[in-house]
Amino acid sequence: MKNFKYSIIKYMPDPRRGEIINVGLIIFNDKKLDVRVLNASAKLRMIDGNASIVDMEDLKASIESISDLSPSPEIARHILEGFKSPSYLSAIAEFTIDDGNQYEQRVSNLFNLLIKPHASKERATRTPRILSHLKDRFESLDLLAKSTDDLSRHKVVYNYPINEKSGFHADFLLKNGRYHITEAIDFNVNDLNSKLKETSMKMMTFMEGRKALGEDTGSYFVYSAKSSIENEITSHLNLASDYSDELFNLANPKDNARYFDIICSLAGQNRLMH
Numbered sequence: 001m002k003n004f005k006y007s008i009i010k011y012m013p014d015p016r017r018g019e020i021i022n023v024g025l026i027i028f029n030d031k032k033l034d035v036r037v038l039n040a041s042a043k044l045r046m047i048d049g050n051a052s053i054v055d056m057e058d059l060k061a062s063i064e065s066i067s068d069l070s071p072s073p074e075i076a077r078h079i080l081e082g083f084k085s086p087s088y089l090s091a092i093a094e095f096t097i098d099d100g101n102q103y104e105q106r107v108s109n110l111f112n113l114l115i116k117p118h119a120s121k122e123r124a125t126r127t128p129r130i131l132s133h134l135k136d137r138f139e140s141l142d143l144l145a146k147s148t149d150d151l152s153r154h155k156v157v158y159n160y161p162i163n164e165k166s167g168f169h170a171d172f173l174l175k176n177g178r179y180h181i182t183e184a185i186d187f188n189v190n191d192l193n194s195k196l197k198e199t200s201m202k203m204m205t206f207m208e209g210r211k212a213l214g215e216d217t218g219s220y221f222v223y224s225a226k227s228s229i230e231n232e233i234t235s236h237l238n239l240a241s242d243y244s245d246e247l248f249n250l251a252n253p254k255d256n257a258r259y260f261d262i263i264c265s266l267a268g269q270n271r272l273m274h
Helices: 053-069 073-082 100-114 129-140 148-153 194-213 227-243 253-266
Strands: 002-011 021-028 033-037 087-089 093-097 157-163 168-176 178-186 218-224 246-249
Touching (some): 002 100, 021 053, 021 100, 148 168, 227 246
């Protein structure tokens, strides 16, 4: 595991009004500062009608110049903290990753969470019932992560972003020596043909997961299907079996118990779920 320190770049153009927004993120790496700033002006215009993206680019360049001229990131931080300007640094915070491959994704997640403005119109998304069921079950077992940092604590992370650019997210991710992805589908619907595309996307998620997290990444395909429709989803299950280590039907009590037995064991909870 490796810890990184970071600060938020805050912007207060008019002290009389006291309005503050977050405009950037600085990660204090071993050798230099990693600086990320807003790349659109809409958020700036909320409190400063004169500020522009050019100002953000200039701010980023100035901070990077200080980093280049400073003997260490720690000294650069002290210099930046001593500046008196509309832009200033927040208190130091930290995040943890298990290996270097997680760095870019973790920083991107932080930027989206702390800096990037919310879309003016966000579509309401409904969590599929099977995902809600799994989340509730993991939470009852004290296995559901509160943040991606809990991945290092053998917790199950929901909706883990595998590749920000391609948009692939794992329904659930657990790490115990190696990574383990769970993808889930509910087949108890009227239009089973529409589920073939969804099954294909789940398999692509397994493939992307192996590329990003390692070829030894575990892949578990979890689904729910009544016994009356199992014969109708043979093509879906055949496709899933080609890319998954194991398949589990949550509607089958034995499959259900076996899946949660495996996850509990991987998380270090050696108890049977019957």
